[in-house]
Amino acid sequence: MCGNGPAQTSERLLEICVGYTGVCLPFPRLSSCRSEVLFGSRQGASSRNIEASCKTATKQCRAKRVGRSAKARQCEHALFASLLLGVVVLTMLGGDYLFSVASMHKGQQFSRKSHKFVNSPAYYFFLPFWLSNRGLAAKQNANLTCEIDFRNSTKGLREPDDNQKFAKFILKYIEMEERQDVISVWKPRFAGHQTLEEREESFKVKDQTIHCGFVQGAVGSSSTGFDLAESDIKFLRMCHIAISSCIFGNSDNIRSPRGKKFTGPFKKEVCFVMFVDQRTFEVMQAEDQIPDDKGYVGLWKIVVVRNLPYLDARRTGKIPKFLTHRLFPAARYSIWIDSKLRLQSDPVLILEHFLWKGGYEYALSNHYDRHCVW
Secondary structure, eight states: OOOSSSOEEOSSEEEEEETTTTEEEEEEOOTTOOHHHHHSSOTTOOHHHHHHHHHHHHHHHHHHHHHHHHHHHHHHHHHHHHHHHHHHHHHHHOTHHHHHHHHHHHTOOOOHHHHHHHTSHHHHHHHHHHHHHHHHHHHHHTTOOOOOOOOSOSTTOOOOOOOTTSOOOOEEEOOBOOOOTTSSSOOOOTTOOOOHHHHHHHTSSSSEEEOOSOOBOSTTOOOOSOBOOHHHHHHHTTOSEEEEEEEOTTOSOOOOOSOSOOSGGGGGGEEEEEEEEHHHHHHHHHTTOOOOTTSEETTEEEEEEBSOSOSOHHHHHHHHHHOHHHHSTTOSEEEEOOTTSOOOSOHHHHHIIIIITTTOSOOOOOOSSOOSOO
């Protein structure tokens, strides 16, 4: 590889060949050591000048390489010190805290040990690893299906009688509020003007009249919002089992339930209602999702809401989600479905599995990733 001709540059090794002496000086190719720097003006240069230039450049590159090696060793030492610190912390605090992190990740009950762990230094050491693992687990579980052992059909099912183990009380709702002189700037509000004392009192299980949305002002005042057509109000009052969802602000698409033979003998008692605002309804029509003569798109009865009470579509969406009993006053059962989800099973079988079979009053689905109310 070394001859009497000009110096040659390979892909991984730069060799400087001094023609007169036949000395070959191998030199690693580094980004800061360019061949033009080493050779300079090669024509007419003596072998002694070329060799001196090569030695100088070699010393400079070796110094830079040593500097990089020192930085790499510093990083290795810092990593080792961090791992050693983690082992020491675990040894001092005990292995049960590591179990607490695993319980938090799996969604188990947040125990006193977990609470103590969050207030300890070890929590901040393991937090980045826990968050990264949590994000990976969410991606892995995003497409998993939830298999539940439902009945094969609704044939032979019967709605249970009233359960006597639940407290019986009567709630009435404030429908209208008069102007209050104690408030300087007063205007009707959808939620009304509830005091803190009234709010605290509303949590008690007893016969009472409370604020629960849909509060109107005095006669002659403008509507407080969430206005429905009279035909839709009449339809909602006839539902015995309400399956509801909503799309406001054109934030999603309608997803029809999977299957068209739902409910069996309960067909006349089950209502599928999708609440939408005017903007969403116009987009639906532009995309050829036009309701039929009875106002249906598939199984969904489309109910258009006008004059939304809040500018935030997410906040308005809480009205049909949490005030289902106000929208469906005659319904005994209701199932809320997020607009991003599709109903996969017969709703009557869902009620039988989660409520009727165990004599329960309320069922809440488990989130695929989050397991704490906060």
